[in-house]
Amino acid sequence: MKQAKTVAFAALMAALANVMSFPPLAIPFQIGEFMSSVHFFQLAIFLCGILAGRWAGLVGGMVGGLYMSVTKIPFAVGGIAILGFSVGLFAKKVRPVFAGLLAWLVQVPYVLATDYVWFTLFAGNSSAVAWAIITLIMINLTLQAVICAILVDVIIHYVKRAGISFQ
Secondary structure (H helix, E strand, C coil), X not given: CHHHHHHHHHHHHHHHHHHCCCHHXXXXXXXXXXXXXXXXXXXXXXXXXXXXXXXXXXXXXXHHCHHHHHHCCCCHHHHHHHHHHHHHHHCCCCCHHXXXXXXXXXXXXXXXXXXXXXXXXXXXXXXHHHHHHHHHHHHHHHHHHHHHHHHHHHHHHHHHHCCCCCC
């Protein structure tokens, strides 16, 4: 029964992560020529990994990253899977806010490497242009990770207080 509950929760969080990536739910912003948006899909991935465990976080991240992979950068699904697994791993040792931040730090090398490949080899940008774009993306993603880590810390407090468990 607990496995079914875990699978259902991971599926729900993956679906929520995809929905939270849609443009109407993202806040657009522009810095110079760079247009991006702030979205909070990481919140669902953090919840999945923390509440249902690292393997559910991995699967939730893979499925939860599909929209981002189809519409933005195809490699995103791998990075979001790393995020989900890592947050689940760290949540066993530290508070949710720190688990989220540490998971983001684990994901950073993957994002840097795959974004560089994407923006140079596939998008045809020079190395300097690619790094300029990646720098802005990293600032955006870091801001999102910090906000989502703080939010998940508050949410987890109330979830645990209510006695809800998925593991």
